[in-house]
Amino acid sequence: MMGGMSVLEAAVRANRIVVEVPRTGVEDWVVAAEVLLQEGLGAWAFPVELVHLLPEVLALHGHRARVGVCGVTDAEGVRTAVAAGAHFVLAPVSGSDLLAGAGEVPLLTGGLTPQEVADVLRTGADTALVAPADALGAAYARSLPPLFPAASLVPWGRLERYQCDMWFQAGASAAVVSEVILRPEDGAGANAPDEVARRAASFRPLNVN
Amino acid sequence: MMGGMSVLEAAVRANRIVVEVPRTGVEDWVVAAEVLLQEGLGAWAFPVELVHLLPEVLALHGHRARVGVCGVTDAEGVRTAVAAGAHFVLAPVSGSDLLAGAGEVPLLTGGLTPQEVADVLRTGADTALVAPADALGAAYARSLPPLFPAASLVPWGRLERYQCDMWFQAGASAAVVSEVILRPEDGAGANAPDEVARRAASFRPLNVN
Amino acid sequence: MMGGMSVLEAAVRANRIVVEVPRTGVEDWVVAAEVLLQEGLGAWAFPVELVHLLPEVLALHGHRARVGVCGVTDAEGVRTAVAAGAHFVLAPVSGSDLLAGAGEVPLLTGGLTPQEVADVLRTGADTALVAPADALGAAYARSLPPLFPAASLVPWGRLERYQCDMWFQAGASAAVVSEVILRPEDGAGANAPDEVARRAASFRPLNVN
Numbered sequence: 001m002m003g004g005m006s007v008l009e010a011a012v013r014a015n016r017i018v019v020e021v022p023r024t025g026v027e028d029w030v031v032a033a034e035v036l037l038q039e040g041l042g043a044w045a046f047p048v049e050l051v052h053l054l055p056e057v058l059a060l061h062g063h064r065a066r067v068g069v070c071g072v073t074d075a076e077g078v079r080t081a082v083a084a085g086a087h088f089v090l091a092p093v094s095g096s097d098l099l100a101g102a103g104e105v106p107l108l109t110g111g112l113t114p115q116e117v118a119d120v121l122r123t124g125a126d127t128a129l130v131a132p133a134d135a136l137g138a139a140y141a142r143s144l145p146p147l148f149p150a151a152s153l154v155p156w157g158r159l160e161r162y163q164c165d166m167w168f169q170a171g172a173s174a175a176v177v178s179e180v181i182l183r184p185e186d187g188a189g190a191n192a193p194d195e196v197a198r199r200a201a202s203f204r205p206l207n208v209n
Numbered sequence: 210m211m212g213g214m215s216v217l218e219a220a221v222r223a224n225r226i227v228v229e230v231p232r233t234g235v236e237d238w239v240v241a242a243e244v245l246l247q248e249g250l251g252a253w254a255f256p257v258e259l260v261h262l263l264p265e266v267l268a269l270h271g272h273r274a275r276v277g278v279c280g281v282t283d284a285e286g287v288r289t290a291v292a293a294g295a296h297f298v299l300a301p302v303s304g305s306d307l308l309a310g311a312g313e314v315p316l317l318t319g320g321l322t323p324q325e326v327a328d329v330l331r332t333g334a335d336t337a338l339v340a341p342a343d344a345l346g347a348a349y350a351r352s353l354p355p356l357f358p359a360a361s362l363v364p365w366g367r368l369e370r371y372q373c374d375m376w377f378q379a380g381a382s383a384a385v386v387s388e389v390i391l392r393p394e395d396g397a398g399a400n401a402p403d404e405v406a407r408r409a410a411s412f413r414p415l416n417v418n
Numbered sequence: 419m420m421g422g423m424s425v426l427e428a429a430v431r432a433n434r435i436v437v438e439v440p441r442t443g444v445e446d447w448v449v450a451a452e453v454l455l456q457e458g459l460g461a462w463a464f465p466v467e468l469v470h471l472l473p474e475v476l477a478l479h480g481h482r483a484r485v486g487v488c489g490v491t492d493a494e495g496v497r498t499a500v501a502a503g504a505h506f507v508l509a510p511v512s513g514s515d516l517l518a519g520a521g522e523v524p525l526l527t528g529g530l531t532p533q534e535v536a537d538v539l540r541t542g543a544d545t546a547l548v549a550p551a552d553a554l555g556a557a558y559a560r561s562l563p564p565l566f567p568a569a570s571l572v573p574w575g576r577l578e579r580y581q582c583d584m585w586f587q588a589g590a591s592a593a594v595v596s597e598v599i600l601r602p603e604d605g606a607g608a609n610a611p612d613e614v615a616r617r618a619a620s621f622r623p624l625n626v627n
Contacts, residue, residue: 324510
């Protein structure tokens with residue numbers, strides 16, 4: 001991590017929207033990646049099951065995008081992500097073993113409840129993921145951030161554009177968006193490039209600090 | 210805490226409904242406070258962001274109402290509340306550092322999940338807040354209390370009257386009601402005094418042991 | 419526990435559906451039990467409040483059904499269940515004190531959030547209950563299991579047949595079904611035997627490994 005930078009900034013630079021790649025993959029990833037870049041969404045998180053794709057993704061787009069690994073729940077997963085060259089790692093849980101495995105790579109840990117967020121912050125972190133943020137409904141977007149005014153909160157889940165808006169208005173610092181941009185609601189397959197573009201464009205205005 | 214009294218009773222005496230003051234404040238608080246007292250709701254919790262209001266509130270109504278601070282998530286917040294003269298402190302999380310900060314002032318700690326409630330009770334507490342209780346839906350009001358028959362559970366959140374009813378019927382001991390009495394559904398501004406009176410009156414029958 | 423068997427298999431053998439008996443009891447339990455057995459549902463969990471019924475249930479059906487105790491949240495509850503002869507014990511929380519109390523009787527511990535599931539697995543368990551699984555909505559059934567691909571997850575709650583389907587499709591190993599089979603939606607009394615049979619039959623296809 002670089003001096004003076006928050007772990008969130010070290011992870012995804014100026015991006016506020018992180019696009020999570022569906023576990024089932026995206027058929028034509030190179031096209032989708034170019035569309036995301038054109039729409040200004042340059043922070044991507046690959047589920048740890050897809051970590052084998054990272055070397056190619058980094059070779060093709062690693063200079064233009066921040067490429068991370070997400071869905072990591074133990075130290076082994078963190079080490080796997082780091083070994084694959086991930087720019088950053090996202091874990092929906094926390095633990096000193098995970099932090100030890102990350103070394104210099106920015107690792108954002110998380111929790112779901114106020115207690116779990118407090119536990120993340122007690123490790124000295126300035127940022128906590130909230131995962132899965134879609135599980136607790138819209139009211140939670142309003143009630144959680146005011147409890148931790150000094151922290152950066154980053155909701156993570158199947159968040160529509162309006163839900164990201166709610167989180168940001170309540171004080172969240174960024175959001176990890178699962179599926180919504182790259183997959184249709186029914187979860188079958190991936191969106192066509194023009195649909196990805198349309199959805200990415202709707203999130204673009206949020207992707208600024 | 211006084212000998213033989215539960216921490217809940219030490220905190221709010223005979224009240225079962227604690228009215229949380231909105232973070233955004235209430236324009237004419239003195240009028241609202243008088244209305245609450247007329248309707249028999251004499252336990253109020255101020256978010257820690259409004260702790261600067263406590264000395265005046267205590268001077269005006271401290272002899273007729275129990276005035277606490279809520280939304281505290283760390284030991285510093287507990288100490289701030291105690292220093293301001295709070296009659297009681299409510300934390301949606303738990304931790305030995307919070308308990309140490311409270312000294313003789315009744316502190317109710319809490320959690321959201323069954324595990325977190327169990328963790329609160331393992332600290333020796335007889336009471337656990339459930340926060341935010343509105344996040345987990347109506348079924349949770351029925352399924353949580355039977356798991357902890359020996360404990361006092363106190364749901365906390367944007368709870369309508371019927372939701373408080375459900376919690377009480379399932380065995381909860383009290384409820385901390387956010388917004389509903391003092392604020393309209395759309396969250397804009399505060400309710401007018403007659404609307405506060407109407408809503409407070411609907412909760413009044415619950416405010417008895 | 420027997421060598422080579424997972425704790426889940428040691429607890430409920432080949433069953434994937436565990437039927438939870440309502441806390442309020444079932445008026446004519448013997449008839450209901452026969453119906454469940456006819457429909458192939460041979461794993462039952464009695465809330466710890468009904469632990470006094472276990473000796474009779476075990477005497478009548480203990481050779482044909484797996485009979486456990488659920489809703490246990492502390493070591494005393496575990497010991498009570500073991501002393502009553504429970505074939506297995508289900509706890510919605512975890513803790514080393516609970517594990518110590520179980521001795522050789524299969525004990526499945528649980529949690530609600532990803533962090534709590536991770537904590538269960540960190541105790542060395544291969545199985546984690548998810549309780550109450552109905553509190554976090556349908557999306558959670560899809561998002562939780564992929565985070566723990568090596569673990570057996572067992573959702574527990576008021577789960578309709580389609581919800582169990584969702585959990586199983588996402589990788590869950592079994593489900594503890596509260597109320598749905600033995601009680602009507604309005605929660606008043608118990609279902610008549612033919613209604614129990616109809617509901618049990620709808621779950622039967624899921625009850626295979």
